[in-house]
Amino acid sequence: MNSSLIQDPRSEAIPVQVEVRQGEPATDSVDRSKAYLHAGHLFVSSTPTAITTILGSCVAVSLWDPERRIGGLNHYLLPNRVGSGLSSPRFGNVAIARLVDDIIALGASPRRLQAKIFGGACILAAFDGARTHLGQSNVQIAREILNRREVPIAAQAVGGQRGRKVIFHTDEGVAWVKLL
Template identity: 35%
Template sequence: MMADPEYEVRRHVVQGEHSISDQPGVMLTTILGSCVAACIRDPKAGVGGMNHFLLPGEGREGGGDIRFGVYAMEVLINALLRAGARRERLEAKLFGGGRLVRGLSDIGEANASFARDFLEKEGIAFLGGSLGGDCARRVQFWPVSGVARQSLLQREQEHVFIKEAGSPAPKQHAGELELF
């Protein structure tokens, strides 16, 4: 396991939000269940960002609703382009899309499928990530370097998911996966 990348500022991204940065000391973080977060960056421009959406597609009104994937993806991509990114250089990692409650529709899978399809249709390189499963997860993303780390939250830790706490994550080794 690699050492923690250095960071000076932690920004927590909650449902319906996005955040971008071109500062090496910034780490973006979120906590996901069935929601999906896209971590997208332009490695040459040195800018990246994260969104967090609740539902796939664009909604009944045809877009503009922060809960839906189309709006969340478009807002993040447009913010990156305004900050100097180029569409043809964008690369993405996707996280979330879990199924935390059995017996209900699998909104997590619908979110994950939407996100993968969106990247393909937009021609954005999909580098991987972690989608599906039955656990909530904490995701940390350093937008300049592109390093992403996920920690799975065990059932007894899911109160953190419900709270979406912004406090620093404890050091965890079980269920931790670092993607680079």
């Protein structure tokens, strides 16, 4: 399998430093369950699972405990729950807090957690960077909350003008990212 450092040349609004694997995973010996993650949901598992999701301006955050080999992923649409709206993982601040809580409840240690951030594209060639777009706001809230919870960000594949298909392996913490 190829592991590489990826620079997305189209990502000017948000610097991209990515340590993930490009494309889609080859078949390997691990027998993984498969799950598709819809917007506004999250999934954590202590058994090997390949979680797939597709992102445009939405963002997904993965968490992984390398010792217990427990991993999880969320997928949110908007950065912050506003006003008295329903506390829903469709919002980044809720989705990330709930992902942290759920993975710890499954036995992960908060001290060992590693995060990765994906998505947050703005697919407009004419975007001139003069204004913060939705994708940037979605990425920023992830960085702020993870920093506040002292969870290190191991890799990011964010920004740019293209959607992404993400496949996250909960047992090995590897994320495969395909630009769409």
